Each structure stands twice: as C-alpha cells, then as structure tokens.
Amino acid sequence: MLRLLSFALLLATWWVAATVAGSTKLPPPSAVLAVTVAEAKSGALFLHLGATLARVALAFTLSMTIGSALGYWMGRSRLANRLGDPWLILLLNLPALVVIVLAYIWAGLTEVAAIAAIAINKLPTAVVTLREGARALDPSLDEMAKVFAFPRGRILRHVLLPQLAPYIAAAARSGLSLVWKIVLVAELLGRPNGIGFEIGVAFQLFDIPLLLAYSLSFAAVVLVIEAVIVQPFEQRASRWRLRAA
Amino acid sequence: MRLEVDIRSKSYTSANGKRQEVISGIEFALQRGEVGVVVGPSGCGKSTMLRILAGLDPDYQGRVSQPAGARLAMVFQEPRLLPWRSVEENIRLAAPDVAEDRLAAIFGVLELGAHRTHFPGELSLGLARRVALARAFAVEPDFLILDEPLASLDDALAARLREEIATLVASRPMITLLVTHSMDDAVRLGDRIFLLSSRPARLLHAVTIDVPRAQRSNADVAALKADLARLDFSVS
Numbered sequence: 427m428l429r430l431l432s433f434a435l436l437l438a439t440w441w442v443a444a445t446v447a448g449s450t451k452l453p454p455p456s457a458v459l460a461v462t463v464a465e466a467k468s469g470a471l472f473l474h475l476g477a478t479l480a481r482v483a484l485a486f487t488l489s490m491t492i493g494s495a496l497g498y499w500m501g502r503s504r505l506a507n508r509l510g511d512p513w514l515i516l517l518l519n520l521p522a523l524v525v526i527v528l529a530y531i532w533a534g535l536t537e538v539a540a541i542a543a544i545a546i547n548k549l550p551t552a553v554v555t556l557r558e559g560a561r562a563l564d565p566s567l568d569e570m571a572k573v574f575a576f577p578r579g580r581i582l583r584h585v586l587l588p589q590l591a592p593y594i595a596a597a598a599r600s601g602l603s604l605v606w607k608i609v610l611v612a613e614l615l616g617r618p619n620g621i622g623f624e625i626g627v628a629f630q631l632f633d634i635p636l637l638l639a640y641s642l643s644f645a646a647v648v649l650v651i652e653a654v655i656v657q658p659f660e661q662r663a664s665r666w667r668l669r670a671a
Numbered sequence: 672m673r674l675e676v677d678i679r680s681k682s683y684t685s686a687n688g689k690r691q692e693v694i695s696g697i698e699f700a701l702q703r704g705e706v707g708v709v710v711g712p713s714g715c716g717k718s719t720m721l722r723i724l725a726g727l728d729p730d731y732q733g734r735v736s737q738p739a740g741a742r743l744a745m746v747f748q749e750p751r752l753l754p755w756r757s758v759e760e761n762i763r764l765a766a767p768d769v770a771e772d773r774l775a776a777i778f779g780v781l782e783l784g785a786h787r788t789h790f791p792g793e794l795s796l797g798l799a800r801r802v803a804l805a806r807a808f809a810v811e812p813d814f815l816i817l818d819e820p821l822a823s824l825d826d827a828l829a830a831r832l833r834e835e836i837a838t839l840v841a842s843r844p845m846i847t848l849l850v851t852h853s854m855d856d857a858v859r860l861g862d863r864i865f866l867l868s869s870r871p872a873r874l875l876h877a878v879t880i881d882v883p884r885a886q887r888s889n890a891d892v893a894a895l896k897a898d899l900a901r902l903d904f905s906v907s
Contacts, residue, residue, distance in 0.1 A: 570745075
C-alpha cells in the first residue's frame with residue numbers, strides 16, 4: 427500500500443515537472459505511455475526487449491559460471507589466488523567502456539563480442555565475492571564429509587552450495603545490476619537492435635518520449651525479474667536461518 | 672579385522688614459528704568387537720591422534736593400518752551437523768543405505784523421534800550430540816571413533832547417553848575407539864583402556880578389563896577406577 431502511494435507520488439511529481447518544464451524537454455506520463463503502447467503494438471518494443479534480455483541472460487550465465495568456479499578455486503588454493511590476483515585487480519579497475527570498445531575492435535561488431543564484453547565486465551565481481559565465500563567455508567564440515575566418505579556430488583550439493591548460496595546470491599544481485607547498465611552501452615556502441623540501440627536512435631532524433639518509453643519499459647522488466655527471480659532465491663537459500671532464529 | 676596404531680611422532684609448527692611435538696609414541700591394537708578408551712589430560716593430543724586415525728591428517732611419523740575397506744564413522748567433539756538440512760536428512764546424507772526400521776530403532780534408542788524434521792539450529796546441544804551419535808550408528812561402521820561425546824553435558828544426561836552408547840556398541844561387532852577424560856566413562860564403556868601422558872602424548876599404560884561390560888557392577892567400576900588412579904599417579 428505504501429509502495430503504491432510512493433509510486434503515485436512519483437507520477438504526480440513527474441506530471442507537475444512536465445507542466446513546468448514544457449513537454450519538449452519532459453513529456454508528461456500520458457505521452458510516454460502512448461508511445462509505449464504504440465511501440466508495443468508494432469512489436470518493436472518486444473523485439474528490442476527480447477534482444478537485450480537474451481544478451482543479459484547469456485552474459486550473466488557465462489560470467490556467473492566462470493566467475494564462481496574461478497572464485498571458488500582462488501578461495502581454496504593459495505597458488506591459484508597468487509596467480510589470479512593481478513589479473514583480477516586489472517579487470518576490476520578496467521573501465522567498462524574500454525572493454526566494450528576493445529572487444530568490438532578485436533572481434534568486430536558481432537554478437538559474440540558484445541556478450542563477451544558484458545561478461546568480462548561482470549566477471550571480476552563474481553570472482554571476488556565467491557572467493558570470500560570459499561574462504562569462509564567451514565573446515566569442520568569438510569572433515570565431517572571426508573570422514574563419512576561423501577561423494578563429490580553430495581559434498582557440492584549439501585555441504586558447499588548451502589554455504590556459498592548467500593555469496594552466490596550477492597554476486598548475482600550486484601552482477602545483474604551491473605549487467606543491466608553495461609548491456610545498454612554495448613548495444614548503443616555496436617548492435618543493430620536492443621534497448622540500448624533504440625535509446626541511441628531516440629537520442630539522435632531528440633525523441634524524448636521514445637527514449638523514456640524504452641528506458642521505463644526496461645526498468646519495469648528489471649524490477650519484475652528482481653522481484654520474481656532474485657528475491658525468492660535469496661529467501662529460499664536462507665530458509666534454514668529463519669527457522670533457526 | 673584389526674586396527675593397528677603406531678604413531679611414533681607428530682609435530683606441527685605453531686603460529687609463532689616454533690616446532691611443537693604433540694605425540695611422541697602411541698602404539699596399540701584393537702580387535703573387532705573391542706571398545707578402546709583413550710584417557711589423558713586435556714590438551715595432551717588426544718584429538719590430534721583421532722584426526723590421524725580418521726585419515727584427516729596424513730602428516731605424521733609412523734603407521735596406522737586400518738582394516739581394508741572399513742567403513743568409518745566419527746562423533747566429533749562438536750556435533751558437526753549441516754545446519755541447512757533437517758535431522759533426518761543429516762543422517763541420511765551420511766548413511767544413504769540405512770533401512771527405515773534400523774533408522775527408527777536408532778531414533779528410538781536416542782529418543783530423537785520427535786525431532787526428525789527439525790533443523791540443527793533448533794536443537795539443544797544435548798540433542799545435537801544425540802543426532803551426531805545417531806548419524807554415526809546409522810552408517811553401520813566397522814570402525815567408530817567417539818571424541819568426548821559426553822563432554823559438557825550434565826551428569827544425568829551424560830549417564831543416559833553413556834547407556835545408549837553401550838547399547839548401540841553392543842548391537843553390532845565393530846572396532847570402537849572412545850576418547851574421554853572421565854575415568855568413570857572409561858571403566859564403564861571400555862574393554863581396554865589406554866592412559867596417555869601429558870603433552871607430548873605418550874602411551875603410559877594399556878589396561879585390559881576382564882569383566883564383560885554388561886556384567887560390571889558399581890563395585891567393579893569403583894575397584895577398577897581405584898586401580899587406574901594408582902597407575903595414573905605412579906608414573907609422572
């Protein structure tokens with residue numbers, strides 16, 4: 427209820443601001459909604475949203491998988507940590523734009539280059555978070571699993587993953603918000619479709635209603651995914667904690 | 672089926688860089704069906720010895736020959752349960768092949784029936800200890816290690832759990848090794864008692880108790896304790 431009220435207040439502020447600033451600079455919500463509906467009817471909105479979401483899904487999965495494995499390895503092995511640490515610091519501090527531009531130069535304006543660039547941007551944060559998780563693993567449970575001769579799969583599923591779950595959730599959450607931002611830049615610079623491309627077009631035409639229509643639709647999708655996928659996963663992972671309290 | 676232990680030396684480097692010897696000579700053997708009890712002052716290296724026997728620490732001088740293919744179970748000093756799995760899941764993960772009636776029998780003896788679906792965080796320490804015992808027995812081990820399973824429990828509960836351990840140990844032939852610093856536990860549960868020196872641990876005496884466990888009267892227990900106390904103090 428409070429959320430709805432807060433949302434209504436946002437819309438009202440927007441409306442007032444639009445009246446004050448004039449519709450050329452800030453169109454009122456009704457105008458943006460009309461453009462959104464028109465774009466949705468023509469199918470363009472869904473096409474671009476779909477393209478962006480597919481890129482996000484691929485880059486996110488790729489970087490989470492590789493990043494988690496690398497982070498776990500670096501957290502468990504001192505040698506791996508020493509070898510990987512300089513690379514990690516380099517990647518962490520490399521601006522997203524540099525990675526994207528270099529990827530497009532080296533691999534051409536291709537889908538592979540775009541997805542790789544997004545994945546590389548997110549990779550180091552996943553590595554760092556999972557490395558902390560691997561360092562925090564309880565050695566007494568490792569010993570228990572060893573004494574009772576747990577096979578590898580059982581250790582992974584019942585001993586390691588539950589301990590890593592909060593770290594995986596944190597990496598997923600921060601990584602997802604990073605990917606949402608970077609995917610648009612990658613699309614703006616070198617893709618012929620997607621929300622980022624469409625925002626670039628709207629920018630060149632100074633078409634503010636179109637720009638807002640795509641931005642807000644994208645933001646709405648992000649919110650829904652957060653609420654439907656990320657938050658329930660976090661809650662499920664800490665179910666035993668809630669009951670134990 | 673026989674466990675032979677001959678640890679000549681075990682040392683480790685402490686945080687300040689000094690080499691410290693923890694064990695300087697422990698040698699004994701146990702037959703199937705026997706309960707060996709290791710008694711020694713606290714901090715003498717008993718837990719280190721158990722870690723070596725459990726295969727958790729390969730860095731020592733000497734030899735431990737375990738029966739080939741022996742199934743191992745261990746009750747650690749802390750319960751070491753998986754907090755994110757229920758009591759029953761904790762047991763089934765360690766013992767996937769345990770039959771339902773066997774599990775029910777173990778739950779019955781340890782009075783855990785009402786707690787099957789609880790998470791370890793919801794249990795008291797005494798209950799969690801019993802779950803750890805249940806897990807060890809559900810495995811149906813050939814070699815069972817118990818590391819002070821009764822420590823920090825009140826006397827009444829410790830006495831009851833001791834009875835339960837005796838019942839479970841008698842229910843199948845296996846090699847059992849129990850570590851305790853309570854002489855009472857030692858003479859009530861053990862067939863053979865190994866007395867260790869203070870750090871670095873050395874085997875001082877190996878005492879065999881002739882009266883079968885089930886037939887030991889309180890008088891026997893008192894007499895045995897008196898004998899052991901004399902032994903214990905005669906060597907410094």
